[in-house]
Amino acid sequence: MQRHLISAADLTRDDAVLILDTAEEMARVADRPIKKLPTLRGRTIVNLFFEDSTRTRISFEAAEKRLSADVINFSAKGSSVSKGESLKDTAQTLEAMGVDAVVIRHGASGAPYRLANSGWIDAAVINAGDGTHQHPTQALLDAFTMRRRLIGRDAGLGQDLSGKRITVVGDVLHSRVARSNVDLLHTLGAEVTLVAPPTLVPVGVDSWPCAVSYDLDSTLPKSDAVMMLRVQRERMNAAFFPTEREYSRRYGLDGDRMARLPEHAIVMHPGPMVRGMEITAEVADSGRCTAVEQVANGVSIRMAVLYLLLGGNEPAVTHSRTEEK
Amino acid sequence: MSKILIRGAKVLGGAPQDVLIDGETVAEVGTGLSADGAEVVEAGGKVLLPGLVDLHTHLREPGREDSETVLTGTRAAASGGYTAVFAMANTFPVADTAGVVEQVWRLGQEHGYCDVQPIGAVTVGLEGRKLAELGAMHESAAGVTVFSDDGKCVDDAVIMRRALEYVKAFGGVVAQHAQEPRLTEGAQMNEGVVSAELGLGGWPAVAEESVIARDVLLADHVGSRVHICHLSTAGSVEIVRWAKSRGIQVTAEVTPHHLLLTDELVRTYNPVYKVNPPLRTERDVLALREALADGTIDIVATDHAPHPHEDKDCEWAAAAMGMVGLETALSVVQETMVDTGLLDWAGVADRMSFKPARIGQATGHGRPVSAGEPANLTLVDTEYRGRVDPAGFASRSRNTPYEGRELPGRVTHTWLRGKATLVDGKLT
Numbered sequence: 105m106q107r108h109l110i111s112a113a114d115l116t117r118d119d120a121v122l123i124l125d126t127a128e129e130m131a132r133v134a135d136r137p138i139k140k141l142p143t144l145r146g147r148t149i150v151n152l153f154f155e156d157s158t159r160t161r162i163s164f165e166a167a168e169k170r171l172s173a174d175v176i177n178f179s180a181k182g183s184s185v186s187k188g189e190s191l192k193d194t195a196q197t198l199e200a201m202g203v204d205a206v207v208i209r210h211g212a213s214g215a216p217y218r219l220a221n222s223g224w225i226d227a228a229v230i231n232a233g234d235g236t237h238q239h240p241t242q243a244l245l246d247a248f249t250m251r252r253r254l255i256g257r258d259a260g261l262g263q264d265l266s267g268k269r270i271t272v273v274g275d276v277l278h279s280r281v282a283r284s285n286v287d288l289l290h291t292l293g294a295e296v297t298l299v300a301p302p303t304l305v306p307v308g309v310d311s312w313p314c315a316v317s318y319d320l321d322s323t324l325p326k327s328d329a330v331m332m333l334r335v336q337r338e339r340m341n342a343a344f345f346p347t348e349r350e351y352s353r354r355y356g357l358d359g360d361r362m363a364r365l366p367e368h369a370i371v372m373h374p375g376p377m378v379r380g381m382e383i384t385a386e387v388a389d390s391g392r393c394t395a396v397e398q399v400a401n402g403v404s405i406r407m408a409v410l411y412l413l414l415g416g417n418e419p420a421v422t423h424s425r426t427e428e429k
Numbered sequence: 430m431s432k433i434l435i436r437g438a439k440v441l442g443g444a445p446q447d448v449l450i451d452g453e454t455v456a457e458v459g460t461g462l463s464a465d466g467a468e469v470v471e472a473g474g475k476v477l478l479p480g481l482v483d484l485h486t487h488l489r490e491p492g493r494e495d496s497e498t499v500l501t502g503t504r505a506a507a508s509g510g511y512t513a514v515f516a517m518a519n520t521f522p523v524a525d526t527a528g529v530v531e532q533v534w535r536l537g538q539e540h541g542y543c544d545v546q547p548i549g550a551v552t553v554g555l556e557g558r559k560l561a562e563l564g565a566m567h568e569s570a571a572g573v574t575v576f577s578d579d580g581k582c583v584d585d586a587v588i589m590r591r592a593l594e595y596v597k598a599f600g601g602v603v604a605q606h607a608q609e610p611r612l613t614e615g616a617q618m619n620e621g622v623v624s625a626e627l628g629l630g631g632w633p634a635v636a637e638e639s640v641i642a643r644d645v646l647l648a649d650h651v652g653s654r655v656h657i658c659h660l661s662t663a664g665s666v667e668i669v670r671w672a673k674s675r676g677i678q679v680t681a682e683v684t685p686h687h688l689l690l691t692d693e694l695v696r697t698y699n700p701v702y703k704v705n706p707p708l709r710t711e712r713d714v715l716a717l718r719e720a721l722a723d724g725t726i727d728i729v730a731t732d733h734a735p736h737p738h739e740d741k742d743c744e745w746a747a748a749a750m751g752m753v754g755l756e757t758a759l760s761v762v763q764e765t766m767v768d769t770g771l772l773d774w775a776g777v778a779d780r781m782s783f784k785p786a787r788i789g790q791a792t793g794h795g796r797p798v799s800a801g802e803p804a805n806l807t808l809v810d811t812e813y814r815g816r817v818d819p820a821g822f823a824s825r826s827r828n829t830p831y832e833g834r835e836l837p838g839r840v841t842h843t844w845l846r847g848k849a850t851l852v853d854g855k856l857t
Contacts, residue, residue, distance in 0.1 A: 191744050212746035213617075213628040214698030221697070222742075235746070237628030280628060307633070308625030 108220040108229040109409055112240040112288040117264055120292055124248050125261050126408035127401070133170060134404065141407075143415050144173035147204045152194070153232070154180040154210045159375060159399065160232050160242075164207050167406035171415075176203070191215060192224045199225040205414055206230070213237035213280075228413050236278050242374055243284035245405040247292055249398050250329050253370050266293030271323050273299045273355060274333030274382050275344075277306050281374045282333060286314050299323050301355065303344045304335075320355055324364040331372040332357050332382045348381060358384040362392065370394050432456070433847070434464045438472035438808060440798050442774025445474060450804040453846040457800050470842060472808060478778045480512025480805030480843065482785040482794050483755065484575070484604070484682060485658060485730035488514070488545070490536065491529070492521025497735035497825045499536035502755070503543040505733070505824035507850035509755040510807035510840035511543055513786065513794040514733075518550040519580040525550035525561035527569035534571035542850050546791055549573040551592045551603060555581045560592060567599045574790045577604035579658055580705075582640060584610050589644060593653035602680075602788065604656040605644050607665070608706065612636035617746060619692040619707040627695060629745065632707045634662040641665050645672035645679050654678035656788060659732050661687045661706040663716035670725045680788050682730035683717050685761035686752055690714075690830055700741045700748030701830050704734070721780060722771040728785045731758045735826030753824050757817060759809060760836035767811075768837060774811075793846070808842035815839065823856060 106114055115123075133139055149168045153161050161177070168175045178198065195206065205228040208216045213235030220229040233239040251260040254268055270289050276282040276298050289296045296314035298305065309316055317323050324330065335355075337348055345351045352358075362371065371387055373395040379385050387393060433450040440446050440458065447462035448455060483506065489497035497505075499516075506514045516533050518524035524533060530547040537545025549566035553559045555578045566573040576596060583589045583605060592603050613636045618624050620631025641657055645668065648655040657669065660681045672679045686704060691711050694702040702708060720726040734751025741748050754761075762781065766772040772780070786795025796802040814837050819827040843851035850857055 190739065190742075191747075192742060210744065212744040214746075215744040217698045218744050222699075235628050283626070283628060306625035307620050307631060308622040311622045311625070 107413065109240050109413065110217050110220055110229065110231045111238045112243045112284040115240070115288065115291060117291050120244070120247065120288060121262060121264055123244055123405065123408050123412060124251060126412060127248050127404040128257065128261060130407040130411070131401070131404040134400070139170050140172060141170060142172050143411055144168070144171040147414055148174045148176065148202055149205045149207060149410070150176040150178055150198050150203045152178045152198065152206050152208045154208070155233070157209050157233065160209060163399065163402040164232060164406050166403045167410055170403070171407055171410055173410070191219065192222070195219055195225045199227055203227050205410070207232050209233045211235055230409060230413065233280055235280065237280050237283065239280040239284050240288070241402070241406055241409055242281050243288040244409070245398055245402040246285055246331065246372060246374070247288055248401050248405055249372065249394050250370070253394065254328055254368070264292040265289060268294040268328045269297070269326055270294050271297045271299055271327040271330045272333065273320060273330060273357070275304045275335045275339065276300045276309070276333070277304045279333050285331065286312050290314065297323055299355065301345055320361065321364065324361060325366065327365060327369055329370045329372055330357065330365065331374070333374070334376060334378055335382045337378070337381065352381055356382050356384065357387050359386045362387050362390070372398060374398065432467035433470060433844070434462060434467040435470045435472050435477060435808065436464070438475055438477035439774070440477045441778050442476050445472070448477060448798060448806070450844065450847050453804055455798060455800055455802050455804050458798060470808070475841065476774050476809045476811050477798060478510070478774065478807045478809060479782040479795060479798055480807050480845065481510045481759065481781045482789070482791055483511050483514040483731050483733065483758070484728060484785040484789050485579070486514040486516055486733045486755065487519070487735065487751070488516045488533070489520065489735055491532065496737050499533060499545060500540045501823065501825040502733070502735070503537060503540055503545060504856050505753070505755045505822065506543040507843045507845070507856060508823045508840065509757070510759050510809065510843050511755060512805040512807070512843065512845045513544040513546060513791045514755070515546045515548050515575055515789050517579045518548050518577060519555055523550050523554050524548065525553050525555070527562065527565045530566050530571040530573050531569050541845070541848070542856070543845060544791070544794065546789060547571045547573055548575045548577050548579070548604070551576045551578045551583050552588060557581060557583055557585055557588060560588070560595065563592070563596055563601065564599065567601060574601050575604055575656070576601055577606065577658065579604065579606045582606050582608040582610060584640070586643060586647070590647050590651060593648055593655060594651045597653055600790070602654050602656050604658050605640065606658045607637045607640035607644065609636040609640050618695045618703070619709050621692065621710060623692045623695055627698070629695070634664050634709070637662055637706055638664040638668055641668050645669070645677050648679060649675065649677045654680070657681040659684050659687065659706055659730070660717070660726060661709050661713065663713045666716050666720040666725055670720070673725065680727045681725070682728045683721055683726045684732045685729060685754055685758045686830060687717055688714060688721070688765040689761050694830070698745050700743065700745050701752070701828055701832070703745060703748050703750050704752050705750040718765055718769070718771055721766060722776070727780070728788065729758065729762055729781050730785065731755050735824055736828045737826060741828050751828065753822070753826050753829050756822050756824060757829060757831050757836065759840060760838045761831070763811060763838040764836055804844050804847040806844045807840055810839045810841050811837065813837065813839040
């Protein structure tokens with residue numbers, strides 16, 4: 105494992121499988137009456153959020169607290185950042201307070217990379233989503249969810265996603281989730297197909313390790329999982345598609361379309377869902393939709409990442425009962 | 430002013446000769462010239478070029494003296510072998526009146542390191558709506574002949590047409606920063622394979638090419654000449670080549686960084702590589718070199734764009750666009766054009782002195798190295814190789830993309846009308 109987690113593309117197959125396996129161990133902690141491990145006791149982690157993201161922040165916070173880390177939450181709103189303090193100064197200020205790791209969410213693509221590689225700070229950097237670039241822990245929790253559902257909780261241990269057919273639908277152009285998933289799923293041996301109107305696929309996508317289709321209906325029967333990405337209504341104002349209704353008709357997932365999926369296939373969504381746009385309530389609330397499960401899995405994945413980056417060589421989970429008193 | 434004998438210099442890369450400077454002019458060029466009464470500079474096989482002329486410099490004064498001033502910028506120019514620079518109009522206040530251009534021009538004269546020829550804004554405040562008083566700037570002491578809204582594109586076709594027509598009255602030229610604004614909203618880097626991966630907003634080649642295509646057709650229609658700033662794509666080269674073949678009066682410049690660097694460097698997210706127009710692909714770089722060699726692109730211009738450290742020591746999206754270039758331009762041209770066999774030193778003199786002086790009508794600059802001509806000269810040690818160290822720059826800013834890179838060539842002496850501004854690599 106590297107010292108930082110900036111991009112899903114930085115992970116080898118073995119790194120990724122190790123994270124998924126570790127996350128399964130972490131998940132067991134959640135089933136205990138006291139959901140806490142002493143692993144990161146005395147370590148300080150700052151959640152440095154320059155962009156609003158309640159769900160990702162609380163997911164990291166829950167993971168950090170379950171590992172007994174000291175947690176500092178820093179949100180840019182109402183802070184000195186809004187008064188013009190730079191990313192560099194903010195990071196250095198936090199490091200001066202003795203931070204061991206920085207979990208950063210930033211609206212600018214590459215901000216976590218800069219933080220990790222500019223010599224500004226020594227702390228480990230974990231990317232919690234940067235601009236339209238990467239969101240590696242999201243891709244990991246998605247892969248974790250797929251492995252559990254498509255292979256099995258125990259049967260999946262040590263396994264990658266070889267041969268699984270994953271379809272990602274929606275605003276690929278503006279999506280860090282799509283980029284991270286393409287990278288990680290490819291590393292894990294899955295076959296990825298992106299489905300979107302041509303306006304929402306980046307120029308240069310030809311070099312990505314995936315297929316691209318403009319037709320959802322023909323792709324669904326060949327999918328083991330379909331991941332619906334959020335599509336912001338405002339995109340239609342920049343002529344990415346004509347109207348919300350036309351988008352839904354062509355690329356939204358409703359009950360009829362869901363019926364085209366193979367029996368075993370799952371429907372995923374990274375949230376927040378725009379019901380009625382890319383996904384209907386019928387699909388979102390169905391037993392095939394893993395959106396809520398993905399949130400739960402997110403905590404396990406983030407525990408695994410933090411443990412592997414910061415925990416050193418001690419075993420993550422000891423099975424003696426003394427830890428749980 | 431006394432006499433100076435430059436002994437054994439390869440004039441424009443030719444056989445070694447002696448060049449005698451008397452006062453402000455070149456008195457004699459030949460072999461075995463007498464050193465009698467003259468200070469001798471042993472050239473020892475270095476290459477002597479006419480003083481370089483930069484048609485595209487940002488001196489930042491007035492308004493952004495924290496990044497550069499006319500003094501520091503002209504010292505940087507002298508260090509890089511330049512004897513004349515054209516100062517872009519995007520200052521604060523904008524150089525859109527006779528008063529501002531005269532001030533910049535006078536500062537250049539006072540400091541004496543390098544002639545400063547101000548460029549006037551095409552439109553008031555660079556806003557693209559109303560023509561600035563182009564005639565007044567031309568008639569001012571600064572004698573402006575080049576007009577540009579550089580930094581912004583004159584995107585309104587009617588305003589561009591009128592500007593092209595209007596400056597014909599006094600032989601001016603409009604230098605266009607070709608960038609279709611709607612196609613480049615939120616643009617952060619070249620649009621292509623790398624931008625798709627990095628998730629940075631794309632600046633598509635077509636945003637440059639479509640404006641160049643329009644402007645050469647406009648220039649043709651109204652019988653004006655147009656100059657294209659910092660041309661950066663293979664497609665732009667094709668359009669300019671086509672226009673020239675049709676006899677359209679178009680000239681074009683390329684920056685040193687577009688001759689050497691590609692968008693692969695953006696993978697570092699280091700804003701030192703953030704520039705407008707953006708770094709393009711290897712294919713573009715090779716097309717630009719070929720076009721500069723065959724004359725489709727007329728000149729090299731630096732687009733020297735100083736920025737304070739804090740504007741580059743940040744995340745990519747927050748960073749300013751631009752690179753300093755005056756002190757590395759000749760080295761990059763040697764690396765990309767001379768050492769590759771695409772141009773000889775006479776070709777370099779043509780692209781970096783003769784032609785830019787002609788396009789900008791810089792009197793006394795871009796002249797042959799021969800008796801009776803103004804002694805604007807540059808001596809270059811072409812055998813030198815060394816790593817770029819921004820700490821040694823004369824520019825106030827350090828935002829170079831070449832830090833630590835090994836480049837060939839070093840300017841050792843610069844003379845502005847017979848007065849040494851650089852001696853043994855040190856400013857006077």
